[in-house]
Amino acid sequence: xxxxxKxxxxKxxPEKSSPHPxxxxxxNFLEQGLFASRWLLAPFYFGLAISLIVLLIKFSAELGHLxxxxxxxxxSDAILGVLTLVDLAxxxxxxxxxxxxxxxxxxxxIDHTNHKDWPEWMGTIDFSALKLKMLSSIVAISAVQLLKQxxxxxxxxxxxxxxxxxxxxxxxxxxxxxxxxALSDRIAGHGSSDTTKDGH
Numbered sequence: 001x002x003x004x005x006k007x008x009x010x011k012x013x014p015e016k017s018s019p020h021p022x023x024x025x026x027x028n029f030l031e032q033g034l035f036a037s038r039w040l041l042a043p044f045y046f047g048l049a050i051s052l053i054v055l056l057i058k059f060s061a062e063l064g065h066l067x068x069x070x071x072x073x074x075x076s077d078a079i080l081g082v083l084t085l086v087d088l089a090x091x092x093x094x095x096x097x098x099x100x101x102x103x104x105x106x107x108x109x110i111d112h113t114n115h116k117d118w119p120e121w122m123g124t125i126d127f128s129a130l131k132l133k134m135l136s137s138i139v140a141i142s143a144v145q146l147l148k149q150x151x152x153x154x155x156x157x158x159x160x161x162x163x164x165x166x167x168x169x170x171x172x173x174x175x176x177x178x179x180x181x182a183l184s185d186r187i188a189g190h191g192s193s194d195t196t197k198d199g200h
Contacts (some may be wrong), residue, residue, distance in 0.1 A: 038107050045103045048095050055095070059088045080151050087144045094137040101130045128185050134171045134180035 065075070065080040073081070104110055105127055112118040146167050153160050 039043065041107050042103070045107070048099050052092055052095055055088055055092050057091075059085060060135045076151055078175065081146055081150055083148045083151070087141060087148070090144065091138060094134065094141070097133050097137065098129070101133075105130065132178070132182055135174065135181060139171070139178055141173045142167075142174050145172050154172050 062081065062084050066078070066085070070078070100110070146164075149164055149167055153164070
């Protein structure tokens with residue numbers, strides 16, 4: 001009697017239907033298309049690499065102007081010229097960080113086994129570290145711009161004071177943003193490490 005009841009219960013249970021093969025093919029095709037769409041970012045990073053040439057041209061022009069007038073420039077003008085070169089160099093370094101880290105994080109890994117002079121930081125920067133390095137570079141560029149504006153002031157006028165005031169405000173905003181981002185990443189890192197410890 002009990003065997004008959006068990007057999008009836010087994011028959012009454014709905015059989016699990018296997019997923020449709022066409023549905024699986026469409027899902028795989030869609031996922032492969034989405035995964036391949038990351039290559040659409042490659043032209044963006046290639047364009048950033050080309051913009052390095054533009055920075056190099058501006059750097060060379062500024063360096064040539066500074067060298068040609070080295071004996072006639074005043075001390076403040078020479079410092080302003082050097083600060084411009086530093087500003088362009090920092091911008092180029094920021095572009096390098098964005099190009100390599102962004103490409104390896106979002107497009108594809110670069111095989112650097114044949115490059116003996118490959119920098120150690122390349123390939124080890126995740127998205128969180130990329131944001132911190134970007135903000136740090138922006139803060140440095142903002143500081144150079146602020147110093148250039150201060151050095152170029154011939155006379156203190158209400159207009160120049162207003163420009164300098166807003167540049168200070170923007171620089172402080174960048175500094176505070178970078179500090180808050182670093183703190184949030186630090187807190188998130190401690191939280192994830194505590195979670196792994198509790199899991200063990």
